[in-house]
Amino acid sequence: QVQLQESGPGLVKPSETLSLTCTVSGSSISSAFYWGWIRQPPGKGLEWIGSIFHVGRTYYDSSLKSRVTISMDTPNNRFSLKLRSVTAADTAVYYCARLGDRSSHFDYWGQGTLVTVSS
Amino acid sequence: QSALTQPASVSGSPGQSITISCTGTTSDVGNYNYVSWYQQHPDKAPKLIVFDVNNRPSGVSNRFSGSKSGNTASLTISGLQAEDEADYYCNSFRSDNTWVFGGGTKVTVL
Numbered sequence: 445q446v447q448l449q450e451s452g453p454g455l456v457k458p459s460e461t462l463s464l465t466c467t468v469s470g471s472s473i474s475s476a477f478y479w480g481w482i483r484q485p486p487g488k489g490l491e492w493i494g495s496i497f498h499v500g501r502t503y504y505d506s507s508l509k510s511r512v513t514i515s516m517d518t519p520n521n522r523f524s525l526k527l528r529s530v531t532a533a534d535t536a537v538y539y540c541a542r543l544g545d546r547s548s549h550f551d552y553w554g555q556g557t558l559v560t561v562s563s
Numbered sequence: 564q565s566a567l568t569q570p571a572s573v574s575g576s577p578g579q580s581i582t583i584s585c586t587g588t589t590s591d592v593g594n595y596n597y598v599s600w601y602q603q604h605p606d607k608a609p610k611l612i613v614f615d616v617n618n619r620p621s622g623v624s625n626r627f628s629g630s631k632s633g634n635t636a637s638l639t640i641s642g643l644q645a646e647d648e649a650d651y652y653c654n655s656f657r658s659d660n661t662w663v664f665g666g667g668t669k670v671t672v673l
Contacts, residue, residue: 480662489566489667490601490609490652503660539608548656549599549614556608 446470448540448554456561462527466540473521474498478543481525483536530561567665574671580641583668585653593634597656600638604649648672
């Protein structure tokens with residue numbers, strides 16, 4: 445059974461860096477899957493942030509690209525999200541997820557973690 | 564990047580069928596069969612219900628079905644049940660190797 449679990453601070457100050465980790469069990473992040481981050485501002489829809497493949501290939505949403513880095517920690521089977529220079533608009537529930545066969549769909553999701561940007 | 568276009572809300576009575584549309588462009592929905600749909604109940608993580616336009620994961624009810632015509636994909640829920648009341652999101656792969664979600668549709672069972 446594939447499981448993903450997000451972890452990280454629930455409160456970040458404006459202009460600082462949001463850092464989250466997704467720990468994966470039941471599937472190796474070194475396998476032939478992409479892994480991604482998605483967020484959902486309160487009361488709004490889902491927004492794809494970016495995805496990473498085990499060879500280090502990354503893709504990011506164009507509106508966030510200048511502030512985002514997704515990286516892998518293969519020995520610990522986890523991957524991370526860093527979002528720099530955050531503002532209140534970055535307040536959201538952040539989900540990590542696996543892209544399934546052919547990278548065509550997000551088949552496994554974490555439970556999500558709320559990150560609030562506030563001083 | 565612009566989100567895929569979905570109606571904000573759709574409603575139906577128990578037992579009826581409803582259809583949710585998802586309109587994109589030739590850079591995403593129109594050129595790839597990598598359209599998926601997700602169901603999200605309040606305060607829960609999204610759940611995959613349809614992938615590759617018209618395939619269902621194991622365990623998902625066959626009351627959910629997907630289709631596509633041109634730049635528009637659709638999700639049909641037949642035999643509407645109270646438990647189907649939720650938010651629904653479409654997603655597509657894009658030609659620039661990114662993924663994009665629709666704005667979401669709130670389904671209400673009357």
